Amino acid sequence: MPDICRPWLLILLALSACAQSAAPPPQTAATQVAAPASARTAWWNDNRWRYHDEGEADAAYQRLLQQQSAWPEWHQVExxxxxxxxxxxxxxxxxxxxxxxxxxxxxxxxxxxxxxxxxxxxxxxxxxxxxxxxxxxxxxxxxxxxxxxxxxxxxxxxxxxxxxxxxxxxxxxxxxxxxxxxxxxxxxx
Known part of the structure; x- marks a missing residue:
């Protein structure tokens, strides 16, 4: 995705999240979370190193917002x-x-x-x-x-x-x- 599109995508995702009244518990359907920019920065500082490039890290962050899994992405169910x-x-x-x-x-x-x-x-x-x-x-x-x-x-x-x-x-x-x-x-x- 071109860098110029990312800010618009984040704005659209944030606006979409604001339209929802409350996030459901993790067992229900996935929803988007309105995240402050500082939350993304903090997540990025802790987790960016896990991914090959920024695009992969951005995709992982978006999955976190959508899926709200209780487990880290690398968790293997056993x-x-x-x-x-x-x-x-x-x-x-x-x-x-x-x-x-x-x-x-x-x-x-x-x-x-x-x-x-x-x-x-x-x-x-x-x-x-x-x-x-x-x-x-x-x-x-x-x-x-x-x-x-x-x-x-x-x-x-x-x-x-x-x-x-x-x-x-x-x-x-x-x-x-x-x-x-x-x-x-x-x-x-």
Whole structure:
């Protein structure tokens, strides 16, 4: 694509994103995110080196905006079985009951909301507010995909670099609770 076309394409993509009311969670259809220029610059500084040329890096950035994958582009799905006795943490929103856990957990200690946004790359659109962390123990072996949190571009928070640990439970939502025991809940800010 000629360099003269790129600014217009970015403007059109940004305007398209502004017309949407809110980004859906990552499991729904892909949508464009309105990204501040500083978010692109920060992503570029962290990730440009991964790609052969600027065109390839631009395409990767556009895929991130469109697909909003929880995983980095280089992630290879490999299902594992997490054993009974293993503990993990999960950030919770106000009103989210721990008896209905989300699909993603982390093996990292979650110190505060900033960590959830920056290292776990949880977008404001996905969890507008976070007030607690639940610690769970796996009581029945659990199928999961494990790996590194991929970056996100958030319309409000900007560039979220990710890099923390994560796993995605590969069981239906109604079955998650039977694999888990709630160990503790603590507030975070």
């Amino acid at each position: 299902l594992v079985t997490l054993p009974a006795g293993l503990r993990f943490e999960m950030a919770l929103s106000p009103g989210q009951p721990p008896e209905r856990p989300g699909a993603f957990g982390t093996f990292d200690r979650i110190p505060d909301v900033r960590y959830v946004r920056q290292r776990l790359a949880v977008k404001v659109a996905w969890k507008p507010s976070i007030d607690r962390v639940a610690t769970f123990e796996i009581v029945e072996p659990l199928a999961a995909d494990t790996g590194t949190v991929g970056p996100q571009i958030d319309a409000q928070a900007g560039y979220l670099p990710g890099g923390g640990s994560q796993f995605e439970m590969k069981v239906p939502p109604a079955e998650r609770s039977r694999h888990l025991k709630l160990v503790a809940i603590r507030p975070i800010r």
